[in-house]
Amino acid sequence: MILFFSASGNTRYIASLLAEALDDECLDLNERIRTHDYSPVCSEKPFVICTPVYVCEMPRFLHEYIKRLPFRGNRNVYYIFTSGGYAGIAGTLARSMTRKKDMIYKGHAEIKMPTNHIVxxxxxxxxxxxxxxxxxxxxxxxxxIAETIMSGGKLRARYVFLFEKLIILPFNPIWVRYKQPSKDFYTTDKCVGCGKCSRLCPVNNIVMENKRPVWQAPCAHCMACILNCPFEAIEYGNITQKKDKYNIKKYVK
Ligand SMILES: Cc1cc2nc3c(=O)[nH]c(=O)nc-3n(C[C@H](O)[C@H](O)[C@H](O)COP(=O)(O)O)c2cc1C
Known part of the structure; x- marks a missing residue:
């Protein structure tokens, strides 16, 4: 079973290609995370968890969700990280979590994709x-990657140095705490109040008031709202007005 979270489509696309190559089912975790649905996931085939990298780690909300999620059936877990080119210590932390869940970490692959952190x-x-x-x-x-998984082999990625762990472990929480405010998100007059941004927010951070989204805290800065708005009506401070609102849908069907 392939489980994934994706804000701007990169990870969804990779997960769907893998599902096809492995002839396996794909499960989008967004709705489950939003609704705190911890019903067990069951699979006879290995679990493949596909996730973007946020500040050199797996997104914190996804980490917390996977930690609590009961896995039934196969005990092997593979991770696929999509990033803009640097996955940091995502694999190290995923391996540690997998072992704590009494499952077998079968390695991970790091896939370089377009960067979506436009804010x-x-x-x-x-x-x-x-x-x-x-x-x-x-x-x-x-x-x-699919062949390695099908043959039960181990995915091998680059070596993570000790200094990376020493820098990233304290750096990530500081960045998340101080560099991800939601107060700078706003809508322009293109907004029609459709509420898609609110429905996509994995941490339920956007409420609709008078047919307009209002961002609360804490925001994961995942970009699902701003990069999926059908009217490109969401902006962030004075950073995003001239930037392309990346979404993989602009590149693949
Ligand atoms: C909050 C945030 C932090 C990110 N941090 C990193 C990073 O540390 N290293 C990196 O290479 N890419 C980083 N990125 C880029 C994403 O990992 C990358 O674009 C990913 O493929 C997006 O996946 P998605 O389209 O499935 O959401 C970050 C993106 C976001 C939104």
């Missing part, structure tokens, strides 16, 4: 040509 100037947006290139290269990796 931060720390990550420059990926240019359209580069988006196409990264997506095409990611597609080419799927058969090998």
């Amino acid at each position: 931060s100037d720390a990550y420059p947006p990926t240019e359209p040509d580069e988006c196409r290139k990264r997506i095409a290269e990611a597609e080419k990796r799927i058969p090998d």
Whole structure:
């Protein structure tokens, strides 16, 4: 079973390609996370958890969800991380969590995709040509990854140095706490009050008031709201007005 969370479609796309290659089912975790649905997931085939990387780790809300989620059937777990190019210590933390759940960590793959963190100037947006290139290269990796999983082998990714762990472990919570305010999100007059942003928010952070979204805290900065708005009516401070609202739907069917 392939489980995934995706805000702007990169991870959803990779999960769907893997599901096809493995002839396995795909489960979108967004609704389950939103509704605190902890009903067990059951599979005879290995579990493959596909997730974006946020600040060098798996998103915290997803980590907390997987930690509590009961897994039945197969005991093997693979992770697939999509990122803008640096997955940090995501694999290290996933391995530790998997072992604590008494399951077998079968390794992970890191897949470079277009960057979706458009509200931060720390990550420059990926240019359209580069988006196409990264997506095409990611597609080419799927058969090998699928074959390793099907044969019960171990996925191997790059070595994580001790200094990375020492820097990222304290850095992530500080960044999440101080660099992810939601107060800068707002809608322009293109907003029709459809509420899609509110329905997509994995941490239930957006409430509709007078047919307009209002962002509360704490925000995961996942970008699901701003990058899925059908009218591109959401902006963030003065950072996003001139930036493309990336969504993989602009590149693949
Ligand atoms: C809050 C946030 C933090 C991110 N941090 C990183 C990071 O540390 N390293 C990196 O390479 N990409 C980072 N990214 C980029 C995403 O991991 C990448 O674009 C991912 O493929 C998005 O997946 P999705 O389209 O399935 O949501 C970050 C994105 C967000 C929204």
